[in-house]
Amino acid sequence: MDWSQVDVTIPQRARGAAPVPGVHMAGFRYRGARPIDITMVAHPAVTLLFDLGDHGWTAHDDAGKRTRGSVAIGLLPGNVSLTGAGSGACLQVRLSPVLAAQILDTAGLTRTFADLDDVLGPKARQLRSDLRSTTSWDERFAMTYDFLGGRLDARRRVDREVAYAWQQTSVRQGRSDIQTLAVETGWSRQRLWSRFRTQLGLSPKQAARLVRFDHAARLLADGTPPAEAAAQAGYSDQPHLNREVRSIVDTTPVGVATAPWLAIDHAAWPSFMPRGRQR
Structure with a gap:
């Protein structure tokens, strides 16, 4: 194409x-x-x-x-x-x-x-x-x-605690643990985990993995070297990033960096891309 x-x-x-x-x-x-x-x-x-x-x-x-x-x-x-x-x-x-x-x-x-x-x-x-x-x-x-x-149906609402947990997971780029979010919402860890998964379709841990991966993917697409992208996105090291990328999209960080669907995001949603070097 x-x-x-x-x-x-x-x-x-x-x-x-x-x-x-x-x-x-x-x-x-x-x-x-x-x-x-x-x-x-x-x-x-x-x-x-x-x-x-x-x-x-x-x-x-x-x-x-x-x-x-x-x-x-x-x-x-x-x-x-x-x-x-x-x-x-x-x-x-x-x-x-x-x-x-x-x-x-x-x-x-x-x-x-x-x-x-x-x-x-x-x-x-x-x-x-x-x-x-x-x-x-x-x-x-x-x-x-x-x-x-x-x-939008007034009968189908997401609990504000669940919405808050998702918003904070996104804002903190996947570096928020369920216990901290539970304390901040005033819910128990078990209740937040259950309601989050039921209403959004994935667990808080899966949500954090996805948000963290997205942050790393956009750093990679913006030309950031894999080791640096791993550090900025909160992975323990580059092998950790490699494993997560393989698990989520079955490719390598280099494969993610050159993915056309991310490259076109520069034009479609430039605010979603990291600031800094341009490819």
Whole structure:
């Protein structure tokens, strides 16, 4: 795939519908003719991919699971790749785990992916049709904000203690232990662990691993040497980083550093990337 042929558009403030907290979106248009073959990189968010092209793609993993077209990818999904015939467009939506838990069954998506209609229901088909009916990214972003905002259900809430624990895990880049978080929330360790896992779909320890990995991955993508990235991200040493990278995405730190899906994040979500050297 020729990444120089990818155009990226992100929502502009004060345009269209009101943004929904916990949602990050980007529109991708691929003008090239070469086949698409992209390996996803684990990210501390639930990812919704709306296929808006004519050729379509297939999401698949090492276990042989395959889903054609629009797809939802959960937390810690393993090795997921997208393959397709060529040019097309895609809307990528990232939901914070807390927001995702209010909109869909996050626990059912952890460590896997699913057809988008199975996750969002029949109304997702109408949204996808509406997204395809226009070439304006501003309109597409507004439609999606309206759709997601409309799915927020007052009956499905994440406990504020669980939301706090996730927020602190993210802010502290995975360097927060469950006992400290329990003390800060006023809950017992067992209760926080149980409610966190039930509501967000992964344990606090898994969440910390994912956030720490994401920090290291972005340092690597930004050109930081593996040993330095390991130290900055809180790993005991480079071999520790190597083991975690292998466990989460079955590749090496060098493989993560050159992953196209992270490289394109510089354009789509530059604020997510570390400040410093540019590749």
